[in-house]
Amino acid sequence: MRVDTFQAPKKKQVFILGTNDPDHFVTMRRDILATFEYLPEMVEYMNRATFTAAENYAKDVALAIKYLGTERLPKAYALKAKAEYLLNKISLLPKYLPDIFLYYVSKLFPQHLPKRLLEYRDTYEHLLILVTADEAIDEARRYLENDWGRTHGVGFFECSEREQEAALLHRFSAAGAGLRYQNLYQRTTEEVLSLDIALLSNDPDWIEDLPEELTKDLVLDLSYGHYLCHVFHNIYVYRRGTDMERVKALMLERLTARGAKFPAEHNVGHLYESEPVVEQFHRKLDPTNTFNPGIGKTSKKQL
Numbered sequence: 100m101r102v103d104t105f106q107a108p109k110k111k112q113v114f115i116l117g118t119n120d121p122d123h124f125v126t127m128r129r130d131i132l133a134t135f136e137y138l139p140e141m142v143e144y145m146n147r148a149t150f151t152a153a154e155n156y157a158k159d160v161a162l163a164i165k166y167l168g169t170e171r172l173p174k175a176y177a178l179k180a181k182a183e184y185l186l187n188k189i190s191l192l193p194k195y196l197p198d199i200f201l202y203y204v205s206k207l208f209p210q211h212l213p214k215r216l217l218e219y220r221d222t223y224e225h226l227l228i229l230v231t232a233d234e235a236i237d238e239a240r241r242y243l244e245n246d247w248g249r250t251h252g253v254g255f256f257e258c259s260e261r262e263q264e265a266a267l268l269h270r271f272s273a274a275g276a277g278l279r280y281q282n283l284y285q286r287t288t289e290e291v292l293s294l295d296i297a298l299l300s301n302d303p304d305w306i307e308d309l310p311e312e313l314t315k316d317l318v319l320d321l322s323y324g325h326y327l328c329h330v331f332h333n334i335y336v337y338r339r340g341t342d343m344e345r346v347k348a349l350m351l352e353r354l355t356a357r358g359a360k361f362p363a364e365h366n367v368g369h370l371y372e373s374e375p376v377v378e379q380f381h382r383k384l385d386p387t388n389t390f391n392p393g394i395g396k397t398s399k400k401q402l
Contacts, residue, residue: 108140108232113263114243115216117223118253121306124225127247128327135242137235143228143270144326149334150220152321153273154212156280159205160272165264195282202283212269213262223254225306227326228266270323277321277334284336288318289343292335296354297363300329304357307333313349316341330363367395 118124124144131138145153153161167175179197186196193199210217219226231239243255258266281291298305307322314320316338324331337346351371354361367373373381373395381394386402393399 110236111140111230111232111263112236112239113258113266114229114231114239114255115219115258115262115266116227116229116243116247116253116255117219117225119224120252121225122303123250123253124227124326125303125305126250127227130242130246132327135235135238137231137233137238139229139231139235139239139327141228141230142326143230143323144331145226145228145270145273145323146321147220147224147226148319149273149276149321149323150226150269152276152280152319153269154220155276156202156283157272157274157276158208158211159201160275161211161265161268162205162208164268164271165211194285198279198282202279211265213259213265215256215262216266216269219254219256228270230267273321273323274332277319277336280319281336284318287339289337289339289341292337292343292347292350294333294335294350294354295362295365296331296333297360298329298331299358302329302357302359305329305331313346369393369396372396 116124116127128142131142163172163175179201182197183195186192187194229239240257247253247255277291277293281288309317309320317335318338319334319336321334322331335346335350337343351361362368362371367377378395378397381391381397382388385391388398388400388402392401
């Protein structure tokens, strides 16, 4: 159960920040966490590839939220899921046909992103959406003007209401862009590899620098996340024929060596190996291994 623990803000302001040097964001993060009296509500990261993928492959999600509203969205998704379930049973049709249909329908609509957002995407490899409220607005504005704004090779702007809405919808819709891409090109790509990662708080090398072994068959490399928390969602799409089990093992091995934790925000499910403390917790909840056998890649045998 989740309950509100803070008063609703009276005023909000969104700022967009851009840089081509990820070290600039490291400095800014340290400044905010160490010196700000009022922390931002959100600081959301997207790389250029994520921005572009969301623009091209998740446009319908942003439009649906904007025009249908969040209240109608669950019913719309339930209808889409039901249609996919039925259509996927017809072998002559491509899988996930409703997803493909929505992609092409969205192309009939005009550009949904404001000009300044697109200009920043074209100028900067790394983007942040800085969301502030009430007293935090002026504090963030002063910092951006006096500290961030004087750094060479960076930029920021204060969003209008239209830009603010578009930026937040775009960040939300980015979560499904990689899967939509894979659905469209399912004949030439493997299933999406999605990693949910928490980096060490003081890890300055937050941009993944993959070796040639992991990039030679990579066709889509997306990264977005919650920057102040150092939690990132990395989405990878590989060419058909790639050994995805090996790729995932190598990815997780590299992350473990850096002290990263995964999954960061979701349960281990049957995709990740449980740490000993998590396995012990599950055994305490389910001593006979009845309710979810095999969770965290443990034994599926009844105890």
